[in-house]
Amino acid sequence: MKQAVDVSQLKVDPATRQLVTAGAPKKISDFDKNALEESIKIREKNAGAEVFTLTVSPEDAKVVLREGLAMGADKAYCVVDPAFQGVDTSGTSYVLSEMVRKVGEFDLILCGDSSLDSFSGLVGPRMAELLNLPQITSVKKVVVEGDTVIAERSLEDAVEMVKAKMPALLSVTREINQPRIPSLMMIMKASKKEIVAWTLKDLNIPAEKTAAKIEVLEALAPKMERKKIKIAGETVEEIGEKLAKALLQEGVVGR
Amino acid sequence: MNGQGGVWVFSEVYDLTLEMLGKGRELADKLQTELSAIVIGNNVQDKADELVKYGADKVYLIDHSALERFQAEAYLGIIQNLALKSHPEILLIGSTRNGKPLAARLSTRLDAGCVPDCIRLSIDDKKRLVGERITYGGNAIAKITFKSKPQVATVPLRAFEKPEKKDHNGQVVKSDFKVEPAKTEVVERKPLETSSVRIEEAQSIVSGGRGLEKKDDIALLQDLAKILGGQVGCSRPLVEDRKWFTDWIGLSGHKVKPKLYIACGVSGVIQHVAGIRDSKIIVAINKDPEAPIFEVADYGVVGDLYQVVPALRDALKKMLQ
Numbered sequence: 001m002k003q004a005v006d007v008s009q010l011k012v013d014p015a016t017r018q019l020v021t022a023g024a025p026k027k028i029s030d031f032d033k034n035a036l037e038e039s040i041k042i043r044e045k046n047a048g049a050e051v052f053t054l055t056v057s058p059e060d061a062k063v064v065l066r067e068g069l070a071m072g073a074d075k076a077y078c079v080v081d082p083a084f085q086g087v088d089t090s091g092t093s094y095v096l097s098e099m100v101r102k103v104g105e106f107d108l109i110l111c112g113d114s115s116l117d118s119f120s121g122l123v124g125p126r127m128a129e130l131l132n133l134p135q136i137t138s139v140k141k142v143v144v145e146g147d148t149v150i151a152e153r154s155l156e157d158a159v160e161m162v163k164a165k166m167p168a169l170l171s172v173t174r175e176i177n178q179p180r181i182p183s184l185m186m187i188m189k190a191s192k193k194e195i196v197a198w199t200l201k202d203l204n205i206p207a208e209k210t211a212a213k214i215e216v217l218e219a220l221a222p223k224m225e226r227k228k229i230k231i232a233g234e235t236v237e238e239i240g241e242k243l244a245k246a247l248l249q250e251g252v253v254g255r
Numbered sequence: 256m257n258g259q260g261g262v263w264v265f266s267e268v269y270d271l272t273l274e275m276l277g278k279g280r281e282l283a284d285k286l287q288t289e290l291s292a293i294v295i296g297n298n299v300q301d302k303a304d305e306l307v308k309y310g311a312d313k314v315y316l317i318d319h320s321a322l323e324r325f326q327a328e329a330y331l332g333i334i335q336n337l338a339l340k341s342h343p344e345i346l347l348i349g350s351t352r353n354g355k356p357l358a359a360r361l362s363t364r365l366d367a368g369c370v371p372d373c374i375r376l377s378i379d380d381k382k383r384l385v386g387e388r389i390t391y392g393g394n395a396i397a398k399i400t401f402k403s404k405p406q407v408a409t410v411p412l413r414a415f416e417k418p419e420k421k422d423h424n425g426q427v428v429k430s431d432f433k434v435e436p437a438k439t440e441v442v443e444r445k446p447l448e449t450s451s452v453r454i455e456e457a458q459s460i461v462s463g464g465r466g467l468e469k470k471d472d473i474a475l476l477q478d479l480a481k482i483l484g485g486q487v488g489c490s491r492p493l494v495e496d497r498k499w500f501t502d503w504i505g506l507s508g509h510k511v512k513p514k515l516y517i518a519c520g521v522s523g524v525i526q527h528v529a530g531i532r533d534s535k536i537i538v539a540i541n542k543d544p545e546a547p548i549f550e551v552a553d554y555g556v557v558g559d560l561y562q563v564v565p566a567l568r569d570a571l572k573k574m575l576q
Contacts, residue, residue, distance in 0.1 A: 088368060158348075164438065221396075228553070230557070236563060242572075
């Protein structure tokens with residue numbers, strides 16, 4: 001689970017077009033909530049199964065971890081280290097994979113297909129590679145049968161049913177489910193659940209493994225220079241004609 | 256030019272390969288290096304030959320009956336081995352649902368950085384690749400460069416123009432390969448209805464948002480789209496909240512750049528706008544004069560889409576006759 005910037009609440013400095021990310025509200029990345037919801041559903045059908053959440057973050061992520069526990073995760077693991085500031089998907093996936101190894105045995109890893117803020121979609125497949133796991137991306141339906149997982153994935157031109165032996169890693173889309181909203185009871189129960197906090201040192205991760213391979217030079221609000229011409233008229237017919245004429249003149253309709 | 260370094264492109268989608276070759280040619284010329292394409296498939300010699308005409312100096316051809324369809328591990332292993340042998344400086348991979356995870360895994364195997372979904376690419380004065388991508392849910396465009404090589408970037412469909420075909424000298428190299436065993440098995444594949452053209456290809460799009468009162472009212476937009484020879488789309492709430500449709504236009508859905516985009520009853524949240532920002536002309540029809548869509552529209556009508564859309568349809572019909 002990623003603690004992501006809540007992009008719907010981001011502000012832009014109109015003078016510089018810089019985003020005001022300092023102090024911007026954070027939340028669980030939407031897709032990751034779908035991944036957690038799906039994990040809980042799978043656990044409900046498989047007695048004895050447990051759901052753990054794994055998070056890496058440059059800053060305290062307790063609120064997000066507690067929310068995951070309130071939704072129904074059994075235990076949360078996190079590595080919080082200022083060294084993650086500016087980490088890229090290569091470093092993030094490496095640390096997450098080392099966390100998986102330290103946690104121990106597992107059947108399935110579910111990730112969000114992308115994150116809410118950076119929207120890269122690389123961490124899941126990178127982890128699958130590091131852990132040498134079968135991976136299925138763009139998953140919108142999952143069925144677990146014995147030691148096999150069957151997932152339905154959406155491609156641009158087809159829908160595929162894909163089978164893999166567990167352990168496996170799946171990246172899920174937002175279509176897969178509607179994440180539950182924890183009740184007050186669940187929130188109270190979650191306060192007793194365990195959050196395991198590790199450092200990079202606990203995981204024996206050398207600094208070069210988290211060194212970024214890419215560098216963000218700038219991130220500016222896009223310029224949208226549009227004409228912003230309002231079309232009005234006495235009657236709706238007049239509006240229709242004015243608009244049609246304007247589009248014809250722009251050369252965007254007809255032959 | 257000894258085959259070391261160079262700019263490489265790969266996509267399992269042919270059109271996207273061509274588009275990346277156009278941009279790749281520019282990057283390779285700037286770096287004074289070779290442009291190569293990788294073609295994997297069954298009976299694809301013709302395609303490989305054609306890629307030379309689209310600007311490739313070298314085409315690595317892997318042609319085998321077992322490679323008809325995309326297979327993650329097989330394709331990954333092939334590209335990895337070629338890259339380990341010839342050390343490309345830049346790898347452009349098509350950002351499809353299969354291509355992006357392929358790029359991610361390849362980057363991991365090659366210990367490389369990866370910048371996904373680049374809508375612009377350039378070379379800076381330090382000869383590094385710089386990719387621009389939409390980030391923070393459409394709130395920003397980030398310029399990102401690399402600190403190590405190879406530099407892997409993924410490129411979405413329609414980000415770059417398909418180049419002109421012309422005479423060009425290049426060679427097609429048949430390459431040896433081993434098929435890496437698959438870790439997953441596709442047990443069923445249902446092609447999506449192909450009756451309509453992909454919305455990314457549409458020259459004009461009429462899209463509906465929350466302002467549509469019921470699912471059947473999409474017919475209203477279809478009428479207008481028909482006159483324009485275009486297609487109909489919708490914004491995410493009609494998929495996510497109302498479950499009327501399965502595909503939406505926006506940052507997380509289809510990113511489009513038609514000549515004409517008409518948003519009907521679409522409020523214009525930033526994620527939607529990020530998916531239409533490269534449209535030539537944007538028209539907004541919305542009851543709410545405060546709707547943010549008007550800020551990004553060339554032409555705006557404050558009014559009821561149920562009246563304005565038919566009026567526009569009738570006016571266009573008359574004029575185009």
